[in-house]
């Protein structure tokens with residue numbers, strides 16, 4: 001019988017397994033996940049679940065019985081240690097598993113801040129359900145929380161802590177939050193949003209050391225400026241790196257993740273990669289990119305599964321991200337990092353926070369990204385404009401009287 005093995009029981013892995021069955025694959029499907037939990041989605045971990053508004057089960061991609069119904073051999077709590085390509089098998093503690101095709105969906109892990117005191121109780125990272133559980137306990141009124149790094153997870157965590165009544169300070173080396181994700185213009189909007197909720201930013205600073213109290217728990221954070229910040233907890237959110245150790249060990253081509261073509265095939269034609277671990281060729285951009293976003297796992301897992309089944313696949317989606325912070329909800333299509341664009345054009349009201357507007361990033365007169373803040377049902381139009389790769393008139397983009405589909 002043909003056996004397809006998926007390593008990584010997150011969203012990409014679970015969605016790939018679902019697609020294999022939906023497409024009629026009747027062979028063996030083995031899904032390895034090293035966490036104890038059923039495959040789950042991570043966005044609630046820094047939003048509704050962290051805020052105590054969503055149940056644990058609501059994060060699960062499928063309920064437990066679904067795997068048995070679909071005849072998917074889900075092995076939770078099992079870490080795959082190596083790939084033996086010549087034998088077409090993976091090795092895990094206590095056994096081996098042969099494969100005809102293999103999908104790597106091993107995700108990413110938080111970058112560690114390797115400074116003195118990083119191992120102290122009270123210094124936290126956020127990636128897994130137990131991490132979110134721990135923060136839920138910590139975030140109670142009056143606690144002093146230092147967030148190190150203000151990317152998406154840092155800001156969402158800061159919002160949750162602030163809503164819970166904590167005193168929140170954010171240390172950020174760049175001049176704004178989300179500097180590399182959105183650039184300084186929109187970063188400033190998120191500064192204003194958080195400041196309106198009492199969060200304090202210290203730009204140009206990071207954590208130099210974590211100091212323990214008499215009980216050996218975190219007591220304060222020494223900022224790089226020399227300032228000592230009393231702290232009950234510090235959440236380090238300085239980005240994530242791909243879990244590409246298995247691929248490295250197997251000598252696959254790697255560069256910021258597992259390199260794949262547009263069909264999500266790695267340098268070994270029987271091994272595929274999807275989700276946060278994959279650095280895939282995106283025809284739209286004409287280069288390989290690693291996209292650490294929910295929708296890339298949601299759609300990339302199924303695309304890889306179809307490719308494993310021998311279908312013609314060209315994975316070519318506009319990168320898409322969303323966030324919820326306080327009363328701001330937004331979606332962003334495209335990759336508007338500094339250096340990628342020449343100007344930002346706005347439609348709508350961003351004079352106050354959260355605002356109701358769309359931001360458009362232009363490069364050489366073409367739309368490379370668009371972000372809608374508390375404005376809905378415009379993503380398809382924004383993505384169509386990005387895909388079109390044609391020059392657009394900024395004044396028409398800015399004019400709310402002109403439908404986006406007619407810009």
Ligand SMILES: Cc1cc2nc3c(=O)[nH]c(=O)nc-3n(C[C@H](O)[C@H](O)[C@H](O)COP(=O)(O)OP(=O)(O)OC[C@H]3O[C@@H](n4cnc5c(N)ncnc54)[C@H](O)[C@@H]3O)c2cc1C
Nearest residue numbers: 008010011012034042043080106107275276292293294297
């Ligand atoms: C707190 C948080 C909030 C987020 N919020 C948003 C959001 O609002 N919007 C958005 O677009 N994106 C968000 N993201 C990003 C999004 O969740 C990720 O892009 C998505 O989880 C990637 O899915 P994945 O399946 O590729 O990897 P993962 O979800 O990381 O799953 C990979 C799994 O494989 C396991 N694994 C790794 N190595 C092995 C091995 N050797 N053997 C067995 N198992 C292994 C890992 O432990 C993990 O369980 C958020 C991420 C986090 C952490």
